[in-house]
């Protein structure tokens with residue numbers, strides 16, 4: 325008996341879907357458009373994030389040591405810094421390597437090469453290049469170094485010159501995130517309102533049927549169920565279309581986007597594939613809930629009599 | 630079968646008194662006509678019976694069941710014991726005669742075998758056994774009302790309530806519908822007919838309750854209805 329009832333509910337829902345075909349198409353389209361907007365903004369966020377990350381990876385601070393500081397002490401400092409939780413890596417550049425790099429950088433500047441030649445001995449000290457996990461960590465690292473006993477060995481660190489850039493990047497990153505979230509929310513709210521209204525119209529077109537069902541003694545649960553199932557049907561179709569269009573679109577624009585990010589890999593498609601179930605699963609659940617709640621609320625006024 | 634005890638219905642905020650202290654009993658198997666001018670509370674009485682609205686005062690029982698303060702989720706069970714027919718037939722235009730009647734059974738969870746058995750049966754009672762596959766627009770008004778009556782009978786109600794069932798029909802067709810209601814009454818269903826058609830009711834020669842301004846002004850076993 326339960327199977328018969330279920331079958332009838334699903335069939336009523338199915339008929340409802342096809343009899344109001346264009347209305348169903350409109351409902352599904354609106355939901356798909358809203359979901360696509362959300363996904364586009366999500367993609368933008370991913371792009372912005374990886375842009376910020378690639379910039380962040382390029383940030384490091386160099387600590388220049390006194391040419392007199394001996395290698396063992398510098399290596400001790402390297403060890404000390406590497407143990408800090410904020411620090412991702414510390415690279416040691418010996419005075420000899422530093423000189424070689426300097427020569428290489430200015431290989432077509434005869435004057436500098438000549439000056440170095442005239443100097444006779446290596447004027448450069450050792451350098452430690454520190455990379456932090458987060459750009460926010462640099463000030464802290466600089467402070468720790470400043471308070472450490474090694475302070476006297478340091479002739480210069482270029483943290484302060486990087487500071488402005490670092491702050492800028494942090495600010496941009498959080499602005500991108502916040503704007504994306506705000507726009508997403510805006511579209512989600514609009515989508516909810518439109519979907520809600522479309523479902524109300526759908527139920528309105530069935531008002532005679534509902535009235536007759538009430539008249540002959542159908543229970544409210546049985547009257548509501550087909551509309552809820554119809555809502556789930558909308559949600560399923562909309563979610564599948566959204567997933568397909570999103571994945572096709574992302575894979576389509578990935579190569580073009582990659583051109584902007586020469587050097588650093590942009591894993592947009594990978595992001596959506598890896599988080600497939602989280603992103604599209606959540607969307608499916610969200611849309612389904614929206615439709616179920618909307619149907620249940622919209623039908624209430626017809627159930628009163 | 631039906632008992633109204635001092636039933637009043639007041640519509641707020643206008644304080645319209647639709648029914649005022651109405652008391653009557655209908656025994657099982659009776660055929661009762663309820664008549665009165667427009668706006669005297671006939672439809673209100675029907676709506677109280679089907680729990681579409683509640684009495685402001687008084688007590689209503691149907692088949693011994695006190696429905697005065699019926700719970701929302703019990704209403705469907707009440708309605709399965711009362712078949713209702715209206716002036717506008719309330720058929721689904723996109724369903725055939727057969728589907729319209731079957732629909733009423735499907736939505737209350739009837740077994741397919743029962744639906745296959747009952748639908749042709751009730752359509753035979755109303756004389757439409759040869760028009761099962763027609764859509765409502767391809768039926769005359771009288772035929773449409775017959776479909777509505779068949780649908781009301783489908784779940785085997787003890788009571789059939791008809792609120793102005795002939796309001797949209799010509800005199801000849803109205804007579805046929807009344808004849809059908811009498812036939813249904815003969816099979817054992819209690820029938821409550823609401824009408825303001827004087828000659829129609831007078832021809833029935835059964836009990837007539839006359840309402841005026843929400844009050845019962847006459848209740849006669851074999852009544853005649855006079856409009857003053």
Ligand SMILES: Nc1ncnc2c1ncn2[C@@H]1O[C@H](COP(=O)(O)OP(=O)(O)OP(=O)(O)O)[C@@H](O)[C@H]1O
Pocket residue numbers: 640641645646647665666667668669670671672673674825
């Ligand atoms: N929902 C409502 N709200 C307010 N007043 C109402 C409502 N329903 C009915 N009334 C009033 O109650 C009175 C009785 O109405 P009712 O529909 O019962 O009359 P009736 O006898 O069926 O009339 P008719 O023969 O025209 O169908 C009328 O004055 C009507 O205006």
Ligand SMILES: [Mg+2]
Pocket residue numbers: 671672673792
């Ligand atoms: Mg009326």
